[in-house]
Amino acid sequence: MATPSPLHALFPGFEHRTVDVGGGVEIAATVGGSGPPMLLLHGHPQTRAIWHQVAPRLAERHTLVIPDLRGYGDSSKPAGTEPLIYSKRTMARDQVALMAHLGFERFDVMAHDRGARVAHRLAMDHPAAVRRLVLLDVAPTLAMYEQTGEAFARAYWHWFFLIQPAPLPERLIEADPGAYVLEVMGRRSAGLAPFDPRALAEYQRGVAQPGAAHGLCEDYRASAGIDLKHDHEDRDAGRMLGMPLLVLWGEQGVVHRCFHPLAEWRRVAAHVEGHPLPCGHYIAEEAPEVLLERVTPFFSREIA
Template sequence: MTSELLPGFIPSDVEVEPGVQIHTVIGGSGPPLLLLHGHPQTHVIWHKVVPSLCERFTVVACDLRGYGDSSRPRGDAAHGNYSKRTMAADVLAVMRSLGFTRFLVMAHDRGARVAHRLGADHPEAVQRMVLLDIAPTLAMYGKTTEAFARAYWHWFFLIQPSPLPERLIEADPAAYIRDVMGSRSAGLAPFDPRALHEYQRCLALPGAAHGLCEDYRAAASIDLEHDRADLAQGRRLAMPLLVLWGAQGVVERCFAPLAEWRLVAEHVDGEPLPCGHYIPEEAPDILLARALPFLAA
């Protein structure tokens, strides 16, 4: 299925630590560009934009640990196995294994949180980043309102202690995909049925629901500790950031994305786009028009 949506891409499973492999696909030629997906999806989210990206870049698209066809290790008590620090180290190891020591990043949703930590922990590796439809994790938890909690209910459902949310997702993973993704502003209309099938296939794999939950448990615990440490020590992202978000989405309604990113990064530009949360699939042409000049700068 992935080969149908990303023709010409070469798949690879990169071992980043003993017993943990990150599923990766590679295509195109030119400067290296790392693509990271969000919840509850896989690298397939990029299928509408990669043809244009491959004309200018060597595109490396990964499934985050716990997602897609990457490894799904058990979580630990401190949720460190799914901290964004660990997930950032995963994708850095992938890029280094391919010979890329410095590269561009475009990332959506959960992947953008991994990208944030990647830029904070390994600034020498990241040239510039496009971050899609998020405000910083610390800001989103710290400024939670009733409106945000109702719209992003899954943030508070998935962090409940194991195995309750896992058991409920595993009862019908396909319905979880349809209900979560279909409840956003555009419904299910923007999604290629083959992509939806791929998201559903991957969430039904053994351990996938646990990996997904652990990602969120880490975000509500150890990731906040790391973010607070950055603030306390005055560490800010130094590379240029382009922040884009959906004008019809929750981030637009509940937060001030540019203001929040400017608190943690030196060089931030961005704007809302005329779409909802799933920018690469809802508004691929608009995303390319805004991101390509920034990435090529």
């Protein structure tokens, strides 16, 4: 019997919808609040549940759309190994189609980890759609691969495990998906202490679904392949993000230790500000109040 989702308990008063975004793909999303639209994107190996602590406050000022990325949670998990299936370009199109279906052609975006890589591509490919952008605990994908060293490779071991040819990593994850979630998340600086048990159960439920392990792996395989090609094309053409961009990262995390996030984002965006926060990787769950303090003024500014 399938394990029931705790999403209703994590997002009281929100609606849960499934939207056909084309190509046989459905995106599951939680929607609620009032005001200008905001898209919230999660990372690996998590689901939309990462936003449960900040969503109530954000919903006081914004209409929130909180989806599971393709390959994750309750969204579709397409089979196959063709690189474009899980490219960030394709995953970004999912989100543009989702927002358009809900009546939103232009919106703010806040995204963490893998979701931030989707958001980067969304903002690059669909600049008219994104008003303001917040990216959490990432440097640009191309910069991270080009600057990979021993410390980063040891800490982000899953980057290099997940890109191994199918079906080896899929089989290993499927052997014990709950343990995989605990290992990936529990090895970070804060351990498992920051996570609501209901949210942790939701992450484990998501990875245990049929096709989820393949979706996770294909997401990373795309980032080590077709996504880098797209990023190189942007760099070679001199394309830059033009909307206001706020980057925040955990001062106890690997991105802070191994890269210079603000400097790297300034190489690909024209209007960037940012700084580290007193936490590790999972900012929305480790430091939700601090995150809200930083992003509320940013999203409240008037822009053209």
